[in-house]
Amino acid sequence: QKEVEQDPGPLSVPEGAIVSLNCTYSNSAFQYFMWYRQYSRKGPELLMYTYSSGNKEDGRFTAQVDKSSKYISLFIRDSQPSDSATYLCAMSDGTGRRALTFGSGTRLQVQP
Amino acid sequence: GAVVSQHPSRVICKSGTSVKIECRSLDFQATTMFWYRQFPKQSLMLMATSNEGSKATYEQGVEKDKFLINHASLTLSTLTVTSAHPEDSSFYICSAPEDRALQTEAFFGQGTRLTVV
Numbered sequence: 001q002k003e004v005e006q007d008p009g010p011l012s013v014p015e016g017a018i019v020s021l022n023c024t025y026s027n028s029a030f031q032y033f034m035w036y037r038q039y040s041r042k043g044p045e046l047l048m049y050t051y052s053s054g055n056k057e058d059g060r061f062t063a064q065v066d067k068s069s070k071y072i073s074l075f076i077r078d079s080q081p082s083d084s085a086t087y088l089c090a091m092s093d094g095t096g097r098r099a100l101t102f103g104s105g106t107r108l109q110v111q112p
Numbered sequence: 113g114a115v116v117s118q119h120p121s122r123v124i125c126k127s128g129t130s131v132k133i134e135c136r137s138l139d140f141q142a143t144t145m146f147w148y149r150q151f152p153k154q155s156l157m158l159m160a161t162s163n164e165g166s167k168a169t170y171e172q173g174v175e176k177d178k179f180l181i182n183h184a185s186l187t188l189s190t191l192t193v194t195s196a197h198p199e200d201s202s203f204y205i206c207s208a209p210e211d212r213a214l215q216t217e218a219f220f221g222q223g224t225r226l227t228v229v
Binding site: 102 | 116118153154155156157158203205207217218219222
């Protein structure tokens with residue numbers, strides 16, 4: 001069993017839709033949770049960073065962490081074609097100085 | 113935000129040759145850098161942790177004699193793929209953490225697509 005499970009998609013939605021991306025994990029030691037966006041053949045770009053359980057909002061993006069269920073989510077409101085990319089969840093059991101454990105990524109396509 | 117520069121972005125080499133990939137932290141010092149490998153439609157897999165002034169730490173299954181890592185300064189780590197073979201073709205990405213006000217964030221280079229022919 002992988003430490004982090006993420007549906008690879010692809011997920012196709014119309015422009016303006018609300019997108020929900022999710023990951024589950026098995027390691028209860030994970031405390032730091034991140035979402036990265038990766039465009040084709042580029043390095044990942046940090047979108048959201050959350051510590052422990054709770055919600056965090058930044059513009060059109062909302063990250064949720066439920067440690068009791070070992071489940072994290074990223075919501076994208078008013079999705080745009082420019083949001084089309086692969087979204088990777090990542091997590092760590094310590095500070096960022098520790099390497100991250102990544103999900104496999106979900107490919108999102110926002111249709112204009 | 114912090115910038116991590118990785119070079120080259122793309123390289124094609126012949127089997128048996130060696131390829132060096134550079135990872136630089138441009139506006140901060142990085143005593144630790146991480147090297148990941150990503151196969152098509154798969155996640156980033158940690159290969160090794162590069163430590164300034166000391167030996168790198170390799171993940172299980174990664175050959176240290178094949179993937180040579182040097183972290184000679186606080187802003188530069190290099191990964192050399194020695195005697196490359198077609199199965200080494202992959203996307204290699206480096207990452208460096210930087211301390212921010214309340215958290216440590218990991219910043220990634222642009223990645224290097226290696227094709228071994």
